[in-house]
Every structure is written in structure tokens, then in C-alpha cells.
Amino acid sequence: MTAPSPPQAPAPDWNAAAETFDRWLPYIQPVGDRLIDLIDVRPGHVMLDVASGTGEPSLSIARRFGGVTVLGVDAAPAMVEKAAQKAAAEGLRHVSYRVMPGERLEFPADRFDRIVCRFGVMLFDDPVAGAREIWRVLKPGGRVAIAVWGPIDQLASVYPLWKLLPDFLPPADRPPEPRMTMLGAPGALDRVLTDAGWTGVTLEPMTVTYRFESPTTFWTLATESGLFKDLLPKFSCHALVAFKARALADIATYRHGDAINLPNLAILATADKPAEP
Numbered sequence: 001m002t003a004p005s006p007p008q009a010p011a012p013d014w015n016a017a018a019e020t021f022d023r024w025l026p027y028i029q030p031v032g033d034r035l036i037d038l039i040d041v042r043p044g045h046v047m048l049d050v051a052s053g054t055g056e057p058s059l060s061i062a063r064r065f066g067g068v069t070v071l072g073v074d075a076a077p078a079m080v081e082k083a084a085q086k087a088a089a090e091g092l093r094h095v096s097y098r099v100m101p102g103e104r105l106e107f108p109a110d111r112f113d114r115i116v117c118r119f120g121v122m123l124f125d126d127p128v129a130g131a132r133e134i135w136r137v138l139k140p141g142g143r144v145a146i147a148v149w150g151p152i153d154q155l156a157s158v159y160p161l162w163k164l165l166p167d168f169l170p171p172a173d174r175p176p177e178p179r180m181t182m183l184g185a186p187g188a189l190d191r192v193l194t195d196a197g198w199t200g201v202t203l204e205p206m207t208v209t210y211r212f213e214s215p216t217t218f219w220t221l222a223t224e225s226g227l228f229k230d231l232l233p234k235f236s237c238h239a240l241v242a243f244k245a246r247a248l249a250d251i252a253t254y255r256h257g258d259a260i261n262l263p264n265l266a267i268l269a270t271a272d273k274p275a276e277p
Contacts, residue, residue, distance in 0.1 A: 014053075014076035020225030021054050021079070027157075027210045028119070031147050031266050032057030034206060035116045036064070038145040038270045043067035045113040050102045050134055051075075051120025055083030061116075062087070062095035073100035102130040111137045117146040121192070122183040131196035141275035144198075150184040150205070150265030152177055157210050157218070157262045160250040161228055168243045173234040178227055189267055204268040212260040215251040219244065 036057055041047070045068045049058035052072030062070050072095065074080050083097045100106055102117070103124050115138050124130040131146075138144050153159050158178070165174050183189045193201050212218040222228050235243060254260050 014074075015078040017225075018054060018076060018078035018082055022082075023221060023225050025054070025056060028208065029056070029060075030208055031206065031268075032060055032116075032118050034268060035118055035145045035147060036061055038204075038268065039114045039116060039143050041065045041068060041114060045069070046111070047071070047114045047116070048073070048105075048107075048112040048137065050105070050115060050117040050130075051123070052083055052097065053079050055086045055097070057116055057118055058095055058097075059083070059086055059090075059092065062092040063090070066094075068094065070095040072097045073102070073105070075099065075101040103133060105133045105137050107137045109136050110139045113139055113142045115142070115144040117144075119147055119149065119180070121146055122148040122181075123179050127183060127192045128195045131193055131198065135197050135273065138273045140273050143270065143272050145268060145270045147206075147266050147268045148183040148189055149180050150267055152181040152184070154184070154263075154265040155181065156254060157222070157264050158227060160254075161222065161247050164243060164246055164250070165231075167246075168239045169231075169234055175231070180227075184265070184267065189269060193269060193271070198269075198271045199274065201269050201271045204270070206266045206268055208264045208266055210262040210264065212262070213258075215248040215260060218251055218260055218262070219248060 041061065043066070047058075047061060047068055047070045049061070049070065049072040052058050052074050055072060058070045058072040061068065072080075072083055074083070074097070077099050080097045080099050087095050087097070102120055103126050115134055117134065121127050121130050134144055134146075149155060152162060183192060190201065190203065223232055232240060251260060251262075254262055
């Protein structure tokens with residue numbers, strides 16, 4: 001008998017998240033920078049940023065490289081609007097944005113020289129379908145680089161608070177493990193990409209350290225714009241006070257020198273689509 005699948009976390013409301021998403025961009029910028037290095041951008045390339053959010057890493061690509069055309073797509077109109085506003089404000093004419101889900105890319109096959117997707121595939125309703133679409137629109141001889149988060153217990157910006165939830169919330173109020181970690185288990189990302197038809201995949205772990213001045217600074221960001229924002233109303237007043245106290249104490253253990261350093265494991269995957277004979 002096949003074991004039942006674990007419950008899937010509901011999809012975040014990315015249109016609502018667009019209001020505060022940029023507060024996290026400085027922390028994940030190193031991942032986008034690494035993806036850009038991996039795809040080896042050249043003049044004349046036509047590039048696609050899948051699940052581009054409020055404009056990264058496509059804006060960074062447009063700033064750094066002339067002679068390339070960059071298109072970002074995202075399923076959330078509010079995200080796309082913010083990205084387009086940024087591009088217009090900076091006068092970046094060779095980058096544009098469209099509302100489009102990653103699992104249904106409205107492009108012909110073999111369209112793009114380079115494709116990036118930072119923390120998108122793991123959030124799709126159907127990651128295999130999304131990865132298959134990315135591979136379909138990549139030109140033969142082209143390169144793709146994506147990033148996903150590792151297991152939840154290797155995300156110090158999430159796990160110290162997550163592991164406390166059973167002590168303060170009844171089972172009915174505790175959510176399933178978040179989608180952001182669904183491809184973090186060993187072999188999970190590789191299986192998705194193989195099922196999607198990718199070949200020659202290279203995986204690279206990357207530790208991304210979030211730095212905060214204090215536990216309270218982290219708490220504010222995590223609860224005003226992150227995973228825990230929608231959970232707080234489920235706490236009783238007494239439980240919330242106790243939960244915050246425990247969380248701040250646990251986060252304080254990550255202090256190194258004058259900062260709180262929270263290491264998070266990302267997994268990067270790069271592949272070249274075989275050139276046609």
C-alpha cells in the first residue's frame with residue numbers, strides 16, 4: 001500500500017505579499033547573483049526570469065549586461081506591476097514583465113538562450129510541469145539555473161520559530177510544512193528535474209546567511225512580512241507572549257559578534273540543453 005502524501009501547504013497570496021516582499025530582497029540577493037554567474041550571460045542573449053516576483057534577478061541582469069533582452073514572468077499581477085515600475089524608474093528598456101504562471105509559459109519551444117528561476121519551482125502547484133515548461137522554452141545549447149530552499153531544519157530564518165509551534169498551537173491550527181521546503185529533501189529536486197526531462201544537471205549547495213542587528217529585528221521582519229505573519233492571529237494572547245519570548249531566546253543563540261547570523265541552505269541546479277545535431 002502506498003503511504004499517503006503529506007498535506008500540502010496552501011499557496012501564499014503573492015499579490016498580498018507584493019506589498020512587503022522587497023524587505024526580503026537584500027537577504028536573498030546573493031542567490032540571484034550566483035545564478036547570474038552560473039548562466040554565463042553573453043551579448044545578444046534573450047533571457048527569461050521565471051517567477052520573477054518584484055523583479056529579481058532580472059533587474060540585476062539588466063543592470064549588469066548590455067546587449068541582452070530580459071523578460072520576467074510571474075503569476076501575481078501585483079508582483080509584475082512592482083517589477084515593471086522599478087524597470088521604468090531606472091530606464092531599463094531591455095527588460096520587461098508579463099503576468100504568466102511558470103507552469104504554463106506562453107512561448108514557443110526553444111525560445112530563450114538563458115533562463116533563471118530563483119525560488120520559484122518549489123512553489124508551483126506542479127513543480128514537474130513548471131520544470132518541463134522551462135526546459136521546453138530553453139533553446140538547444142542554452143543554459144538554465146534555478147534555486148530552491150533546502151530542508152526546513154536547515155533554514156535558520158524559519159526553523160527556530162517553526163519548531164516551537166507544537167508547544168503553542170493546537171494541531172488544528174498548525175499548518176503543513178511550507179511549500180518553500182518541498183524540494184529541499186535529499187533527491188527531491190533531482191527527481192523533479194529528471195521527471196521534467198532535464199539532462200546533465202549539476203547541483204550546488206549554497207549557504208545564505210541572513211544578518212540582523214538583534215533577535216527583535218528578525219522577529220519584526222518574520223512576523224510582519226514572512227511565513228509567520230498569517231499564523232499570529234491563531235495564538236491566544238498568553239500563548240503569543242510566551243511564543244515570542246521563546247523565539248527571541250532561541251534566535252539569540254545565533255549571535256556572532258555584533259550580529260545575529262542565520263544560515264539557510266539553498267540548492268542551485270544548472271543544466272545545459274543538448275544542442276541539436
